[in-house]
Amino acid sequence: MTHIIKVCMGSSCFARGNAKNLQIIQNFIEQHGLDAQVELTGLRCCGSCSAGPNIYIDDEAFHNLDQGSVLDILEHKFNV
Numbered sequence: 841m842t843h844i845i846k847v848c849m850g851s852s853c854f855a856r857g858n859a860k861n862l863q864i865i866q867n868f869i870e871q872h873g874l875d876a877q878v879e880l881t882g883l884r885c886c887g888s889c890s891a892g893p894n895i896y897i898d899d900e901a902f903h904n905l906d907q908g909s910v911l912d913i914l915e916h917k918f919n920v
């Protein structure tokens with residue numbers, strides 16, 4: 841099954857953590873050999889800046905993410 845990860849790259853989310861979170865996601869995909877299972881895309885501002893940084897995985901929204909919570913979510917989602 842392919843998982844679709846969308847990272848908000850709007851200026852607020854980007855500045856508040858998604859620049860770093862994107863790197864963490866890319867590293868996680870590479871480290872665990874998940875290239876074939878993940879489609880990673882960026883989004884423009886999705887209108888929820890105050891809840892950001894925002895990431896969507898298979899259209900489930902995750903808010904207020906930092907590096908630790910991003911890793912927790914990915915490990916849970918991919919069972920690694």
Ligand code: FES
Nearest residue numbers: 850853885888889
């Ligand atoms: S910049 Fe991400 S919701 Fe606005």
